[in-house]
Amino acid sequence: xxxxxxxxxxxxxxxxxxxxxxxxxxxxxxxxxxxxxxxxxxxxxxxxxxxxxxxxxxxxxxxxxxxxxxxxxxxxxxxxxxxxxxxxxxxxxxxxxxxxxxxxxxxxxxxxxxxxxxxxxxxxxxxxxxxxxxxxxxxxxxxxxxxxxxxxxxxxxxxxxxxxxxxxxxxxxxxxxxxxxxxxxxxxxxxxxxxxxxxxxxxxxxxxxxxxxxxxxxxxxxxxxxxxxxxxxxxxxxxxxxxxxxxxxxxxxxxxxxxxxx
Amino acid sequence: xxxxxxxxxxxxxxxxxxxxxxxxxxxxxxxxxxxxxxxxxxxxxxxxxxxxxxxxxxxxxxxxxxxxxxxxxxxxxxxxxxxxxxxxxxxxx
Numbered sequence: 001x002x003x004x005x006x007x008x009x010x011x012x013x014x015x016x017x018x019x020x021x022x023x024x025x026x027x028x029x030x031x032x033x034x035x036x037x038x039x040x041x042x043x044x045x046x047x048x049x050x051x052x053x054x055x056x057x058x059x060x061x062x063x064x065x066x067x068x069x070x071x072x073x074x075x076x077x078x079x080x081x082x083x084x085x086x087x088x089x090x091x092x093x094x095x096x097x098x099x100x101x102x103x104x105x106x107x108x109x110x111x112x113x114x115x116x117x118x119x120x121x122x123x124x125x126x127x128x129x130x131x132x133x134x135x136x137x138x139x140x141x142x143x144x145x146x147x148x149x150x151x152x153x154x155x156x157x158x159x160x161x162x163x164x165x166x167x168x169x170x171x172x173x174x175x176x177x178x179x180x181x182x183x184x185x186x187x188x189x190x191x192x193x194x195x196x197x198x199x200x201x202x203x204x205x206x207x208x209x210x211x212x213x214x215x216x217x218x219x220x221x222x223x224x225x226x227x228x229x230x231x232x233x234x235x236x237x238x239x240x241x242x243x244x245x246x247x248x249x250x251x252x253x254x255x256x257x258x259x260x261x262x
Numbered sequence: 263x264x265x266x267x268x269x270x271x272x273x274x275x276x277x278x279x280x281x282x283x284x285x286x287x288x289x290x291x292x293x294x295x296x297x298x299x300x301x302x303x304x305x306x307x308x309x310x311x312x313x314x315x316x317x318x319x320x321x322x323x324x325x326x327x328x329x330x331x332x333x334x335x336x337x338x339x340x341x342x343x344x345x346x347x348x349x350x351x352x353x354x355x
Contacts, residue, residue: 124281163282170286171295174277178290181275253282260279 006143007037010052011062016082017050023087024210025080025111027101029180030119031172033130035192036092037141038225039119042203045222048210049090050083055097055104072100073107088210090117095172098179114185117206120173121192122258125249128166129242132156133235142226142234156236157245159252170259177262189262196228264338264345266316267355270309276349278306289347296347302340309350315341 009015028051030036040051053059060075067078080089093101105111121127136154138146155161180187188209195202200219208216232238237245249255277288285303287296298306304325308318319337323330344350 167281167286167297170279170281171288174279174286174288174295175290175293178277178288182290255282 006147007040007052007059007141008147010050011059013066015050016066017085019081020084021087022080022084022089022112024089024113024115026088026090026115026117026210027185028090028092028117028119029098029176029187030092030094031121031127031169031176032094033127033134033169033192034119034121035190035195036119038199039117039190039195040090040092041225042199042222043088043090044085046203046207046220047086048207049085049088051090051092052083053092053094053097054079054083055091055093055100071107072104076101076104076108095175098175115210116180116183116185116187118176118180118187118189118262119192119195120176120189120259120262123193124166124169124173124259125162125246125255126242127169127192128162129156129237129245131169132162132165133232133237133242137235139231139234142231157248159249162245162249163253173259180262191261199225264315264341264352265355266314266319266334268315269312269353269355270315270318270341271312271351271353272306272309273349273351287347287349289349291348296343296349301336305337305340312353314355 026049028036028039030039036053043049043051054063063069063078064075067075067082069075069078079091083089091101132154133156134140135148136151136156138148138150140147188206190202190206203219204216207214207219229239232242277290279286280303281297283300283303285298285306287298289295305318305322308321313321315338319330319334322328322337323333326333341350341352345352
């Protein structure tokens with residue numbers, strides 16, 4: 001069971017795995033702040049793949065140097081060779097990385113039984129607030145220190161900037177929906193709010209879809225992930241203040257309905 | 263160039279989402295998006311079913327209590343823009 005929460009550390013060689021037969025290759029298609037870190041962590045803990053953002057440029061550079069890959073397709077093959085667990089290889093992908101991932105996929109002769117887990121979030125306003133706080137603080141998850149350079153100059157209360165962030169997140173989600181339609185791969189949609197509200201039910205549903213022939217059974221007891229409040233404590237707004245910011249946004253711009261189900 | 267007798271048909275595969283009082287429309291082919299304001303959103307709603315340009319302009323003129331000529335001057339370039347991006351088809355009469 002991989003317990004390490006630090007995605008930077010997960011790029012290290014100690015998390016490479018001995019080769020094993022690959023039954024399925026999959027993508028976690030996510031936008032920022034949709035719970036992908038949590039889902040990757042849960043899948044790793046369940047021994048299903050070593051899900052990570054393999055096409056994030058700085059991680060990719062580390063892997064490519066270590067695995068001495070020579071092309072995008074070669075890199076994807078190396079991921080499958082070194083990062084398969086429980087018969088699954090899972091690549092988390094954000095919209096900006098999708099072009100590179102598709103390019104690599106096109107260079108690989110065959111991917112076994114491919115699938116896509118689409119993570120999305122109904123409340124794009126809360127998502128946008130979360131993203132701006134993560135960028136400002138450098139804390140994206142519950143790590144000992146920031147994992148990106150903090151940007152203190154960001155004015156979290158700037159409602160126009162918040163709206164621009166929200167617009168980009170909605171665009172990202174629409175792009176995913178279009179790309180998923182074009183991919184022709186089987187897709188399961190997992191909603192952030194459902195994952196947070198009932199982690200066990202979301203995982204049972206997901207595992208039942210990933211492994212339809214497997215006998216259903218209770219999930220193993222997994223370590224509790226850090227609570228949202230624990231992360232909020234490392235950022236500039238707590239839960240109540242986030243709600244106040246959302247209310248100020250709605251007062252200025254109104255608030256459209258949540259994103260419709262895909 | 264669109265004429266009054268042409269029919270406007272929405273592309274049903276277009277991905278659209280509301281954002282406050284705007285609509286966001288995505289062109290998947292190039293990853294670009296178009297944001298349209300509340301008037302544009304009203305036009306998008308009005309062409310949910312295929313409709314002639316003439317009937318569309320008349321309906322909007324009634325709705326906004328404005329001269330048809332003025333509505334036409336605003337609507338036709340907007341429809342041209344949508345057509346250029348593949349969000350609607352213009353079917354000649």
